Amino acid sequence: MDLVSATALAKRTDEQEREFNDLKAVVEKTERTADALAADKSAGDLESLAAANARLNFRKIHLQEALRIRESKSADAIYTTQKRLEALFHVAVVTVYPMIEEFVNIVNTCDPRHGDYQCNTAMQLCQWLKKQGKSEKAVDIAALLVAALPPNDLIESTKINPIGFVNVFLRNDYVTERLTTLLRKNVPPPTIPKKFKVIVDYSSPNIAKEMHVGHLRSTIIGDSIANLLEFVGHDVLRLSHIGDWGTQFGMLIAHLQDKFPNYLSVSPPIGDLQSFYREAKVRFDDPNEPEFKKRAYNCVVELQSRNPDSIKAWTMIVDVSDRENKQVYKRLKISDKLQNRGESFYDEMMKDVVKQLDEGGHLKLEDGRKLMFVPDCPIPMTVVKSDGGFTYDTSDMATIRHRLQVEKCDWNIYVIDSGQKGHIDMVIKAAEVVGWYNPSEQKNQFVGFGLVLGEDSKKFKTRSGTTIRLSELLDEGLTRSAAKLQEKNRDKDLSKEEFEAARDAVAYGCIKYADLSKNRISDYIFSFDKMLEDRGNTAVYLLYAYTRIRAITRNSGVSAESLQEYLQATPRLPLDHPKEFKLAKKLIQFHEVILSVLESLLMNGLCDYVYELSCVFTEFYDVCYCIEKDRKTGEIVRIHKHRLLLCEATSAVMDRCFKILGITPVSKM
Numbered sequence: 001m002d003l004v005s006a007t008a009l010a011k012r013t014d015e016q017e018r019e020f021n022d023l024k025a026v027v028e029k030t031e032r033t034a035d036a037l038a039a040d041k042s043a044g045d046l047e048s049l050a051a052a053n054a055r056l057n058f059r060k061i062h063l064q065e066a067l068r069i070r071e072s073k074s075a076d077a078i079y080t081t082q083k084r085l086e087a088l089f090h091v092a093v094v095t096v097y098p099m100i101e102e103f104v105n106i107v108n109t110c111d112p113r114h115g116d117y118q119c120n121t122a123m124q125l126c127q128w129l130k131k132q133g134k135s136e137k138a139v140d141i142a143a144l145l146v147a148a149l150p151p152n153d154l155i156e157s158t159k160i161n162p163i164g165f166v167n168v169f170l171r172n173d174y175v176t177e178r179l180t181t182l183l184r185k186n187v188p189p190p191t192i193p194k195k196f197k198v199i200v201d202y203s204s205p206n207i208a209k210e211m212h213v214g215h216l217r218s219t220i221i222g223d224s225i226a227n228l229l230e231f232v233g234h235d236v237l238r239l240s241h242i243g244d245w246g247t248q249f250g251m252l253i254a255h256l257q258d259k260f261p262n263y264l265s266v267s268p269p270i271g272d273l274q275s276f277y278r279e280a281k282v283r284f285d286d287p288n289e290p291e292f293k294k295r296a297y298n299c300v301v302e303l304q305s306r307n308p309d310s311i312k313a314w315t316m317i318v319d320v321s322d323r324e325n326k327q328v329y330k331r332l333k334i335s336d337k338l339q340n341r342g343e344s345f346y347d348e349m350m351k352d353v354v355k356q357l358d359e360g361g362h363l364k365l366e367d368g369r370k371l372m373f374v375p376d377c378p379i380p381m382t383v384v385k386s387d388g389g390f391t392y393d394t395s396d397m398a399t400i401r402h403r404l405q406v407e408k409c410d411w412n413i414y415v416i417d418s419g420q421k422g423h424i425d426m427v428i429k430a431a432e433v434v435g436w437y438n439p440s441e442q443k444n445q446f447v448g449f450g451l452v453l454g455e456d457s458k459k460f461k462t463r464s465g466t467t468i469r470l471s472e473l474l475d476e477g478l479t480r481s482a483a484k485l486q487e488k489n490r491d492k493d494l495s496k497e498e499f500e501a502a503r504d505a506v507a508y509g510c511i512k513y514a515d516l517s518k519n520r521i522s523d524y525i526f527s528f529d530k531m532l533e534d535r536g537n538t539a540v541y542l543l544y545a546y547t548r549i550r551a552i553t554r555n556s557g558v559s560a561e562s563l564q565e566y567l568q569a570t571p572r573l574p575l576d577h578p579k580e581f582k583l584a585k586k587l588i589q590f591h592e593v594i595l596s597v598l599e600s601l602l603m604n605g606l607c608d609y610v611y612e613l614s615c616v617f618t619e620f621y622d623v624c625y626c627i628e629k630d631r632k633t634g635e636i637v638r639i640h641k642h643r644l645l646l647c648e649a650t651s652a653v654m655d656r657c658f659k660i661l662g663i664t665p666v667s668k669m
């Protein structure tokens with residue numbers, strides 16, 4: 001490190017030290033005032049003292065948060081720029097208005113003329129003051145806030161607009177430092193306040209009925225949400241709540257006994273469980289086969305009482321179905337941490353759940369059924385049917401109790417089609433009413449998604465009107481993707497293995513990305529033509545962009561080691577070109593995007609970000625040469641290593657996003 005930058009660094013450290021001590025002093029003072037107030041409760045109006053105390057505590061909490069962020073500078077924590085700015089503005093707000101209880105609001109700006117971030121708090125404060133009978137203009141408040149900002153290393157300049165927004169421009173040094181951390185730590189996750197045990201209920205197909213496109217959506221969205229949670233450090237349990245129990249097994253077992261009489265000794269060759277299910281159903285509904293129906297009912301009773309032969313038959317049917325599902329998972333590279341824990345797992349707990357509900361006085365007898373009326377729910381839950389049997393409601397009540405009380409999860413997420421929102425919301429509310437959890441300590445969340453529609457905007461079906469088999473859908477994806485690559489003559493340039501890897505990456509990447517890049521709440525139109533387009537926010541575009549970026553360093557002749565050496569030896573990357581700076585800012589925004597997607601569980605936020613990132617990269621690459629060659633001789637005359645590092649950072653961030661989204665990039669395409 002040269003002398004100048006060493007001195008600059010020392011100066012900055014001094015500044016930070018001072019700033020840190022200032023903050024500490026404010027916190028201590030607040031603490032003392034709060035304590036004094038608490039001790040002096042007897043004096044004066046108790047209520048107003050308590051209110052003042054609450055405000056001071058609020059202030060203290062925010063100051064401590066600010067302090068924690070400042071303190072972490074040297075430590076390993078990764079705080080987002082947004083959080084850091086919020087902390088700075090918090091300090092400014094409480095300095096100017098000590099009794100304030102409003103939150104600071106910092107947002108990203110879309111227009112670069114308005115800086116990188118914008119603080120909208122002056123307007124909020126204006127409203128707050130109005131309520132206190134004071135009138136101050138938002139612009140004036142904004143000016144006070146800016147003046148009260150503690151010294152910091154983030155903000156280059158601020159601009160107050162006439163309405164009272166504060167536009168914030170970031171310092172180049174700060175951005176460079178964040179980028180260096182991102183590169184050195186290979187795109188680490190942002191720091192989260194607390195690590196949770198999270199259950200993600202997703203995929204959850206029903207045995208013997210084919211997994212359909214709705215389950216495909218749940219599988220894709222759920223897997224990616226679980227990846228995201230894991231990335232930030234939560235402890236994630238992935239559960240597929242399969243429909244593997246219930247009366248339909250009666251007819252399946254009865255049909256199995258007829259069709260494969262020696263099923264106990266020879267494993268029955270059920271190739272196609274769908275047709276098997278249909279055959280059983282036809283017989284079950286056939287008035288000419290009353291005998292079969294009776295036997296099917298009997299089989300249910302035997303299965304319920306865990307008769308070993310019935311259990312064996314049941315296991316066989318479940319296994320066939322599971323093997324089919326696993327094939328879909330394998331092709332789509334769904335995490336193998338996803339485990340089946342479905343309705344049969346909770347079966348034995350249901351009796352006890354009903355008993356507990358009954359004893360707690362939560363059940364009402366109506367027409368022989370036991371119902372639970374849950375506050376704010378339009379229909380009651382049927383906990384016990386008139387024939388004494390249990391329902392989907394009962395099963396989910398047992399499930400939620402197990403997850404909250406036995407698994408002791410902090411956060412229980414259901415990724416199911418929106419049609420089941422009413423059901424799950426009711427289960428969640430009921431669990432609260434019964435007292436199985438305290439909503440301020442454990443969280444249950446329904447994460448819904450819309451329908452999959454065909455290109456005619458009607459329910460997604462085959463031409464002949466039957467439901468689409470997932471394996472066939474994936475096959476079609478492969479054929480279409482191979483054709484697309486051939487159209488571009490990729491089969492000529494790539495080896496057979498490379499071509500196949502590219503074909504798979506495109507096919508499965510497209511199917512996943514098309515789903516994830518739309519807001520999950522809306523219905524979505526499944527169209528191979530649209531998803532295979534190579535322009536716009538599609539997987540094909542992004543996969544190409546990624547391979548191109550990867551190729552830049554590969555073709556530069558600069559080794560990964562020498563880039564690493566350069567990175568370690570360079571305290572400050574010279575990001576002096578506006579497009580370099582813009583790309584760097586987009587890159588460090590990654591952490592913010594992760595936190596915001598974590599909040600909404602809307603994965604399209606992450607997709608939009610990767611797409612924007614690749615667009616900003618193109619802007620940069622169009623004007624900033626990484627390698628300069630002599631026009632005549634083609635000889636390399638200059639290598640801009642910091643630009644190669646920007647390429648590396650871009651591909652590393654894209655890679656992280658792809659991993660979370662469950663997309664497999666290829667290095668050649």
Ligand SMILES: NC(=[NH2+])NCCC[C@H](N)C(=O)O
Nearest residue numbers: 201204205206241242243416
């Ligand atoms: N806990 C739950 N209910 N999870 C979702 C289960 C989805 C159900 N198997 C279905 O296909 O409709």
